[in-house]
Amino acid sequence: MFIKRRKTKQIKVGRVPVGGGAPVVVQSMTTPDTADVGATVEQIHQLEQVGCEIVRVTVNTPEAADALPAIKAQTQIPIIADIHFDYRLALKAAEVVDCVRINPGNIGAWWKVEEVVKAVRDRNIPLRIGVNGGSLERELLTKYGYPTAEALCESALNAVHALEDIGFTNMKVSLKASDVHMAVDAYRLFSLQADYPLHLGITEAGTLLTGSIKSAIGIGMLLADGIGDTIRVSLAADPVEEVKVGFEILKSLELRHRGVNVIACPTCGRVEIDVVKLANELEKRLGHIKVPLNVSVLGCVVNGIGEGKEADIGIAGGEGHGILFKQGKLVRKVKSEDLMETLLAEVEIMAKEREAEISGNSGNDRQGHDVDEHSPSTSPRKGEIPVLKL
Numbered sequence: 295m296f297i298k299r300r301k302t303k304q305i306k307v308g309r310v311p312v313g314g315g316a317p318v319v320v321q322s323m324t325t326p327d328t329a330d331v332g333a334t335v336e337q338i339h340q341l342e343q344v345g346c347e348i349v350r351v352t353v354n355t356p357e358a359a360d361a362l363p364a365i366k367a368q369t370q371i372p373i374i375a376d377i378h379f380d381y382r383l384a385l386k387a388a389e390v391v392d393c394v395r396i397n398p399g400n401i402g403a404w405w406k407v408e409e410v411v412k413a414v415r416d417r418n419i420p421l422r423i424g425v426n427g428g429s430l431e432r433e434l435l436t437k438y439g440y441p442t443a444e445a446l447c448e449s450a451l452n453a454v455h456a457l458e459d460i461g462f463t464n465m466k467v468s469l470k471a472s473d474v475h476m477a478v479d480a481y482r483l484f485s486l487q488a489d490y491p492l493h494l495g496i497t498e499a500g501t502l503l504t505g506s507i508k509s510a511i512g513i514g515m516l517l518a519d520g521i522g523d524t525i526r527v528s529l530a531a532d533p534v535e536e537v538k539v540g541f542e543i544l545k546s547l548e549l550r551h552r553g554v555n556v557i558a559c560p561t562c563g564r565v566e567i568d569v570v571k572l573a574n575e576l577e578k579r580l581g582h583i584k585v586p587l588n589v590s591v592l593g594c595v596v597n598g599i600g601e602g603k604e605a606d607i608g609i610a611g612g613e614g615h616g617i618l619f620k621q622g623k624l625v626r627k628v629k630s631e632d633l634m635e636t637l638l639a640e641v642e643i644m645a646k647e648r649e650a651e652i653s654g655n656s657g658n659d660r661q662g663h664d665v666d667e668h669s670p671s672t673s674p675r676k677g678e679i680p681v682l683k684l
């Protein structure tokens with residue numbers, strides 16, 4: 295299935311293009327107190343390492359706003375300041391960051407929003423209008439009785455139209471709810487009525503397992519519809535996991551390809567090697583590779599090569615020996631105890647070759663580490679918006 299992405303206006307968050315056919319961007323949010331510069335910078339570096347492209351930091355106190363210049367000076371990726379309630383913090387943050395997020399449900403009087411707009415306009419940075427099911431305006435709650443997809447959409451549209459009335463269009467929009475159906479319906483409704491880039495997320499999704507599943511379903515349904523320009527998987531877990539899960543969602547939909555994709559068989563009674571251990575170890579030790587590679591670990595040779603045909607490289611277990619294969623072809627037999635290290639070494643070589651191939655072919659290094667790698671087999675068809683292979 296090829297996803298035809300909905301065309302939105304394009305904005306730029308720092309150096310990262312958002313919307314208008316740009317690749318879907320993976321975001322996350324820091325968890326330390328933003329006033330703690332060291333801890334915040336350290337976490338942003340960890341997020342950068344796993345491919346995070348935009349990071350949001352909460353700016354909830356004057357001390358947090360004061361910390362922003364030092365955080366910006368020590369980090370590379372664009373920063374969004376997350377503001378609730380106090381528009382003065384937004385004014386301060388707008389002097390430093392790459393985008394300001396406000397929630398129309400809790401920022402207060404309209405003149406305060408206008409002040410924020412003036413500040414972001416001065417620096418030509420975008421605004422994110424972040425509507426949330428938990429903090430809808432009182433009038434909308436009275437009208438609808440409780441948060442609904444229609445109420446979320448109306449809140450976002452009201453803000454968008456009011457901003458358009460003062461000539462401001464440099465914005466992206468999010469309509470988050472923790473209820474998957476509500477969030478999906480709200481985004482779908484909004485996208486029928488406006489073409490601003492959309493930031494997708496299921497808010498307060500939950501722990502690593504449940505939150506990832508909820509997000510994969512909610513965000514995945516929308517992305518499959520062609521809706522969404524940036525995503526954040528909200529998890530009650532290390533935000534590094536949010537980025538990893540975000541890329542897995544995009545990889546599953548073939549919207550982005552980044553790094554090693556470990557394909558492992560589910561194992562059955564024929565299994566000859568410890569597939570689970572090998573697959574986990576591979577994911578851990580190959581996390582630094584940024585070029586797309588499918589690496590397969592199969593429990594036996596019975597269906598091994600056949601099942602691993604889609605992989606660039608892989609192993610299949612056997613009695614005492616396993617086999618190493620590339621693109622579905624047998625390369626050589628390897629002793630069981632050497633399978634892991636042999637595969638690791640071969641993947642590193644293949645990654646280097648592919649990296650050289652990609653930089654030779656395109657030279658398009660969009661975000662410092664993203665490489666446009668449209669091979670003939672993955673080239674978009676006529677009239678389709680291309681997807682980025684990293």
Ligand code: SF4
Pocket residue numbers: 559560561562563564565566592593594595596597598601
């Ligand atoms: S590859 Fe072998 S062990 Fe794995 S599921 Fe298939 S038959 Fe079973």
